[in-house]
Amino acid sequence: MKVSYSLAKGRASPHCITWTYRKKRYRKYFKSRIDAVRFRNEKEQELGIRGNNDIENEIIFLALNEIKDRLDSMDLKLEELEKTVRFQEGHMKELRKPPVPKILRISEAAKVLRISSRKLYYLLDKGVFKRYKLPHTRTTFIKLDEVEKALGSGDVSDLLG
Numbered sequence: 001m002k003v004s005y006s007l008a009k010g011r012a013s014p015h016c017i018t019w020t021y022r023k024k025r026y027r028k029y030f031k032s033r034i035d036a037v038r039f040r041n042e043k044e045q046e047l048g049i050r051g052n053n054d055i056e057n058e059i060i061f062l063a064l065n066e067i068k069d070r071l072d073s074m075d076l077k078l079e080e081l082e083k084t085v086r087f088q089e090g091h092m093k094e095l096r097k098p099p100v101p102k103i104l105r106i107s108e109a110a111k112v113l114r115i116s117s118r119k120l121y122y123l124l125d126k127g128v129f130k131r132y133k134l135p136h137t138r139t140t141f142i143k144l145d146e147v148e149k150a151l152g153s154g155d156v157s158d159l160l161g
Contacts, residue, residue: 019043034062066076102144104116109142 004142005014007070030036037059108118123129124140129150132141 002143017043019047021047032066034059034066037062101132103141104144104147106140106142112147 015030015033016027017030017036017040018025020026030039041056041059082155090136102139104112106117106120106124110120113120120129120142124131124142129146132143134141
């Protein structure tokens with residue numbers, strides 16, 4: 001019984017077993033090497049050709065190699081999954097952060113409301129608008145939401161009442 005392992009591309013199978021029985025030649029193709037070795041072992045037992053323990057050792061070695069290859073491919077897939085999980089966790093952290101409030105300086109808010117900045121400071125003192133201060137500046141800000149509410153209400157003098 002002759003066993004030939006060819007890894008040529010374009011063939012039906014990378015592993016081929018050829019044997020002769022009653023002056024007739026047979027050939028069978030296998031997808032994996034371990035299947036070919038198993039089949040060879042079965043045929044040798046069927047035809048009465050007794051091999052030593054080398055065949056069993058070869059089958060065990062090939063099985064272990066196949067298991068190792070599968071574990072390596074699973075490790076690669078796990079590494080890719082871990083990378084995508086880390087990437088998604090980064091996006092989730094960005095989504096969890098509260099949005100930065102949009103703020104206007106007093107002069108900008110006064111221009112939008114079409115009133116003087118002096119009158120806007122007066123409205124701040126009366127509690128119509130809330131002061132918003134940043135820790136690194138001494139400038140007073142007003143939240144854009146409050147300015148938009150004031151614009152929607154119509155006349156700014158109505159806010160005092």
